[in-house]
C-alpha cells in the first residue's frame with residue numbers, strides 16, 4: 066500500500082514525488098513511456114529560472130535521477146484502469162494492480178492529429194509529431210510544419226539547421242506563439258529558409274510508402290495546391306490523457322478540474338500539470354502544481 070501513487074513521470078509527477086519522498090512518504094510513480102513527458106521533446110528550455118538554457122532531455126534526466134536517488138519507486142507500465150472512488154485507490158496497469166491511499170494524476174497530454182487523408186497511414190513514414198526526435202532524418206530535404214503555437218515555431222527553428230527548406234502552414238494569419246519566436250521565424254523567412262503558408266490547411270498527405278507531397282487548401286483564394294515535401298511535422302497542440310479516470314470531473318475541453326490545492330472532485334485524488342485545467346502549461350507551472358499537490362496530499366494523509 067503506497068501513501069501516494071503518481072501517474073505520469075513528467076515534471077509535475079516528479080516534483081510531487083520529490084516533495085512527498087522528502088516528507089517521508091511511500092511513493093510510486095507509474096509511467097508508460099520515458100520519464101520527462103513533453104520536456105524530452107523540447108530542444109531548448111530557456112525559461113526555467115536559474116538555468117539560462119538547457120535541452121529538455123537533460124533537464125528530464127536530471128529530475129529523474131534526483132527522485133530515483135531519493136528512493137522513489139518507479140514502474141514503466143501502462144495504466145489501463147483505475148478505481149479512485151473509495152478510501153483505498155486501486156490503479157491497474159498492463160502488468161499489475163497497485164493500491165494507494167492517494168493518487169496524483171499527472172498524465173499530461175498527447176499530440177492532436179490533423180485527421181486528414183494519409184496522415185495515419187504515413188505516420189513514422191514521414192509524418193511525425195516530434196521534430197526533435199525525427200528531424201535529423203531530413204537533412205537537406207524539404208519539410209513542412211503545421212501549427213501556429215510555440216511548438217511549431219520551435220520545430221521550425223530546430224529544423225532550419227537541418228532541412229533545405231521548410232513550409233510553415235498555419236490556419237490563421239496570426240501566430241499563437243510568442244512574439245520573440247515569431248520574429249526569429251520572420252528572419253528565416255527573409256533568408257528564404259522558411260516559406261509561410263498562412264490561412265492554409267493541410268487537406269491530404271500523399272505518398273505510397275513514405276511522404277512525398279501534401280495538399281494544402283488556402284482559405285483566402287479557395288484554392289488547393291500540392292507541395293512536394295519529404296516530411297510533415299504536425300504540431301497543433303495536445304489532448305489531455307484522461308480516458309482511464311472514470312469519475313474524475315473534466316472541463317468542456319477535457320482537462321481535469323482542480324482547485325487551488327490541486328484537489329479533484331474525488332477525495333484523495335489530486336491532479337496537476339498539462340492534464341489539469343490550468344491557465345499556463347509550462348515546466349515551471351507543472352513543477353509548481355506538483356509541489357502544491359504534495360502539501361495537500363500530506364495534509365490529507367495526516368487527517369486520514
Ligand code: NAP
Pocket residue numbers: 107109110111112177178179211212213214215216217219236237240241242266300301302303345346347
Ligand atoms: P498551442 O499553443 O495550443 O498551439 C496549437 C496551434 O495549432 C495553434 O496555432 C492552433 O491554431 C493550431 N491548431 C490546432 N488545431 C488545429 C487543426 N486541427 N488544424 C490546424 N491547426 C490547428 O500548442 P503548442 O504549440 O503545442 O503549445 C502548447 C503549450 O506549450 C503552450 O502553452 C506553449 O506556450 C507551450 N510551449 C512552450 C515552449 C517553450 O517555452 N519553449 C515550447 C513549446 C510549447 P489557432 O492558433 O488558430 O488556434
